Amino acid sequence: MKRETTRRKIVRTFLKNRAALVGLVGAVMIIAISLMATVLSPHDPIAQSMGNRLKSPSRTHLFGTDDYGRDLLSRILYGSRLSLMVGVLSVGLGMAAGIFMGVVAGFKGGVLDNIIMRSVDIFMSFPTLLLGLIVLAVLGQGMFKLVIAIAIAIAPRFARLSRGSVISIKQNDYVDAARTIGMSNARIMFGHILPNIIGDLLVMGTLWTATAIRVEASLSFIGLGMPPPDPTWGGIVKQGIEFLDSAPWISLYGGLAIMITVLCFNMVGDGLRDIIDPKLRS
Amino acid sequence: MFTYAIRRILIAIPTLLAMLTLVFLLVRVIPSDPAISVLGSYATEETIKALRHEMGLDRPIYVQYFEFIWNFTHGDLGRSLVNKLPIVQLLSGVLPYTLELAISAILIGSILGIPLGVLLALKRNSFWDYSGRIFSLVGLSVPAFVTGIVLIILFSIKINLLPVSGGGDLDDFGSRLHHLILPAFSLGIIMMAYITRIARSSMLEVLGADYVRTATAKGLKNRKVIAKHALKNALIPVVSVIGTYSALIIGSSVITEIVFNRPGIGNLIVGAVQQRDYNVLQSSMTIYASFVILVNLLTDLSYGFLNPRIQYD
Numbered sequence: 316m317k318r319e320t321t322r323r324k325i326v327r328t329f330l331k332n333r334a335a336l337v338g339l340v341g342a343v344m345i346i347a348i349s350l351m352a353t354v355l356s357p358h359d360p361i362a363q364s365m366g367n368r369l370k371s372p373s374r375t376h377l378f379g380t381d382d383y384g385r386d387l388l389s390r391i392l393y394g395s396r397l398s399l400m401v402g403v404l405s406v407g408l409g410m411a412a413g414i415f416m417g418v419v420a421g422f423k424g425g426v427l428d429n430i431i432m433r434s435v436d437i438f439m440s441f442p443t444l445l446l447g448l449i450v451l452a453v454l455g456q457g458m459f460k461l462v463i464a465i466a467i468a469i470a471p472r473f474a475r476l477s478r479g480s481v482i483s484i485k486q487n488d489y490v491d492a493a494r495t496i497g498m499s500n501a502r503i504m505f506g507h508i509l510p511n512i513i514g515d516l517l518v519m520g521t522l523w524t525a526t527a528i529r530v531e532a533s534l535s536f537i538g539l540g541m542p543p544p545d546p547t548w549g550g551i552v553k554q555g556i557e558f559l560d561s562a563p564w565i566s567l568y569g570g571l572a573i574m575i576t577v578l579c580f581n582m583v584g585d586g587l588r589d590i591i592d593p594k595l596r597s
Numbered sequence: 598m599f600t601y602a603i604r605r606i607l608i609a610i611p612t613l614l615a616m617l618t619l620v621f622l623l624v625r626v627i628p629s630d631p632a633i634s635v636l637g638s639y640a641t642e643e644t645i646k647a648l649r650h651e652m653g654l655d656r657p658i659y660v661q662y663f664e665f666i667w668n669f670t671h672g673d674l675g676r677s678l679v680n681k682l683p684i685v686q687l688l689s690g691v692l693p694y695t696l697e698l699a700i701s702a703i704l705i706g707s708i709l710g711i712p713l714g715v716l717l718a719l720k721r722n723s724f725w726d727y728s729g730r731i732f733s734l735v736g737l738s739v740p741a742f743v744t745g746i747v748l749i750i751l752f753s754i755k756i757n758l759l760p761v762s763g764g765g766d767l768d769d770f771g772s773r774l775h776h777l778i779l780p781a782f783s784l785g786i787i788m789m790a791y792i793t794r795i796a797r798s799s800m801l802e803v804l805g806a807d808y809v810r811t812a813t814a815k816g817l818k819n820r821k822v823i824a825k826h827a828l829k830n831a832l833i834p835v836v837s838v839i840g841t842y843s844a845l846i847i848g849s850s851v852i853t854e855i856v857f858n859r860p861g862i863g864n865l866i867v868g869a870v871q872q873r874d875y876n877v878l879q880s881s882m883t884i885y886a887s888f889v890i891l892v893n894l895l896t897d898l899s900y901g902f903l904n905p906r907i908q909y910d
Contacts, residue, residue: 334734437615440889442848445866449882452870453626529740533852536742537867552742556856559746559761560754567750570743578738585734 335586341579349395358386390546402528405465413473421481480512522584701781706788714796736790745856762858840896
């Protein structure tokens with residue numbers, strides 16, 4: 316009964332936050348659009364038509380065309396699938412790895428905690444983008460390599476947060492009780508402690524999804540993302556740079572797609588964080 | 598304070614060593630053979646073997662590691678695998694451009710972001726507050742290359758006021774400044790968004806504190822309460838955040854250098870990744886990592902200076 320009330324309170328607080336609500340609606344719409352990209356795209360995103368090079372936005376090509384005569388709207392719609400997939404998968408993977416390290420470090424303490432957390436500190440000293448870049452240099456190009464590179468850059472953040480949470484709750488009576496009845500460490504860590512800290516971690520996951528999408532776009536912009544001809548938002552922006560004076564729409568629409576998506580996820584994450592940390596509520 | 602500073606500097610040394618180790622290991626697991634990258638896939642077995650020997654790649658990994666650390670501490674970063682130039686020479690040619698970009702972006706972000714954040718807190722829930730908060734949320738969401746492109750379209754293509762690309766002549770201050778304005782603002786706007794947000798929330802928290810209420814209750818003028826009591830305390834978390842976000846800005850400068858086709862370590866790193874020049878890659882990454890350690894060190898020192906209540910033990 317109490318659980319239901321708390322849940323309802325959380326939903327009510329979230330719905331009262333207009334910015335978070337707008338972000339949620341936007342994020343849901345973007346996810347829906349990406350899922351229906353094949354249906355919604357008016358043209359083939361990789362079909363070249365040299366007679367249609369650098370056409371400005373018109374009825375036939377709502378966002379114009381690129382230097383290979385490809386329809387930009389279709390490329391952006393298809394690009395959303397990759398951006399969202401990389402964003403969600405890399406955060407999921409980074410979260411899982413980070414939480415595992417953090418929970419074990421916080422619960423076990425001692426030398427293991429020191430080794431894990433000092434390694435985490437070193438990884439965290441590198442800016443996310445640079446760490447992603449060097450890992451991608453090691454792994455090479457491809458979607459799953461992109462996911463792994465971003466996940467490695469993100470995991471230390473979750474390790475630090477989950478370790479802190481575990482340390483603050485591992486002295487609770489229910490943990491002592493579980494120990495007393497002979498429950499295994501793994502069951503206590505992942506069956507009892509983890510469910511109590513997962514809320515904060517999921518909120519952080521939403522915020523990091525926004526960052527992951529931005530990092531993916533940046534890596535694609537550098538040329539280390541998906542190899543051509545598959546469309547990526549970062550790749551579209553990079554491609555348009557050469558034509559900023561004659562066809563500025565290429566980079567602008569690509570950039571706008573990244574910005575709106577990241578903004579929506581940030582707004583949702585902010586709204587969720589406000590619920591969990593009332594001190595930050597403005 | 599002096600002991601704290603010395604201790605903090607000493608802690609930075611093992612951190613730097615650990616980072617050097619990480620960079621060394623990451624670069625060593627790159628799947629392709631650097632000797633083949635240099636000679637091309639048609640090279641004979643003998644020439645590849647000879648080059649691997651010349652590059653020291655046939656020696657045990659721990660020997661390569663200790664040599665790397667030893668050389669680094671003696672300022673010898675080796676030579677580029679691609680153009681054979683000493684890496685110190687390559688880095689010193691581009692380092693001033695990266696430094697001026699990162700420092701000016703941090704300064705722009707701090708100088709504009711702190712007063713804006715404080716102002717938004719003082720005008721809480723007004724039109725200006727809402728507009729400022731939307732600006733900072735957009736700033737947090739926009740990648741550095743998008744702000745760069747928008748600025749290029751506005752100031753280089755539309756009104757032809759500032760150059761689109763390049764870093765300017767290294768010996769000509771005016772030319773460098775001219776080339777720096779757009780990239781610095783494109784990064785600075787992002788830094789400003791972060792700092793505005795933190796300065797606003799920090800100022801709001803301080804304005805609600807008991808000692809500020811007491812100062813107002815005893816009849817002090819509002820301006821004096823803000824300037825003498827609230828501002829300094831509100832700035833403490835802002836300083837630590839400037840350090841954290843400076844590392845982020847240093848990372849984003851890689852992208853800005855590409856957008857504006859500026860010389861810099863970022864461009865050097867990307868070139869090294871594409872050409873598999875792992876000597877340049879490891880040295881450039883090491884320099885970046887050292888920057889981050891230095892920024893964190895300076896942040897910690899200034900944090901201790903701003904807040905004397907911090908226990909240095």
